[in-house]
């Protein structure tokens with residue numbers, strides 16, 4: 001099958017090969033204290049007084065990506081971009097995609113639609129100003145988009161977003177009927193590409209295998225099998241991580257036992273696994289991975305996505321003309 005050809009791929013796809021599905025690494029660019037709905041940590045007025053560690057894990061991720069010539073999608077908080085503009089600028093300058101994780105890490109359902117739009121606009125404007133490129137993809141803090149019927153998806157379309165990566169088919173975060181692979185959703189404002197992270201079985205139940213505590217506690221072989229299964233079906237498996245998962249000196253936190261488990265369990269596995277996956281799969285950013293779908297089904301004429309290094313396969317000349 002195609003497994004062998006991708007397993008030892010360490011750089012860009014050979015130009016003689018037709019473009020196939022690839023893996024996608026996403027990083028939620030937030031700091032260790034960006035915890036939703038926690039009285040100790042979720043109040044933005046407390047954030048300035050906390051020790052900032054986002055650069056530590058971010059630099060580790062950037063180093064591993066550079067070693068393999070891989071590029072990722074960074075879902076950045078607007079707040080992080082204002083506090084650490086040089087970090088966001090550097091990530092963009094290395095060819096990674098800058099995407100949006102909201103401005104103040106607020107869950108979608110905690111805001112009115114008008115409040116959501118305001119948060120979104122501030123984050124998008126901040127990120128585009130700093131990165132110097134359009135921000136097209138969004139991920140809701142704590143997967144708080146919940147269902148394809150959420151009217152906030154139409155707000156994303158109205159505000160110029162083309163991709164959402166917030167739905168999980170993992171109860172109670174989202175109903176089991178949510179999409180498990182990339183799909184075009186229709187909203188009242190137009191279509192949007194939904195690109196959910198990798199989901200697979202964990203103790204016979206659907207679970208997040210692309211990242212988070214269930215992924216960290218799953219065997220690596222299980223995650224790898226789910227990735228290869230997706231690729232064999234021409235789907236692009238999406239992994240996700242946070243900089244604090246790569247930080248050996250993560251500050252201690254005051255959390256409930258359950259929240260502590262969710263935050264810290266299996267954290268030591270993230271870095272070696274990332275190294276392994278980067279050596280085993282080809283990774284490209286989200287918008288680049290789904291470029292053909294965006295061009296054909298989402299993008300309005302003149303929307304203008306700037307793609308960095310996205311060579312079209314020589315046997316499919318129609319791909320090269322759509323990126324302008």
Ligand SMILES: [Zn+2]
Pocket residue numbers: 028030034101105141142
């Ligand atoms: Zn987050």
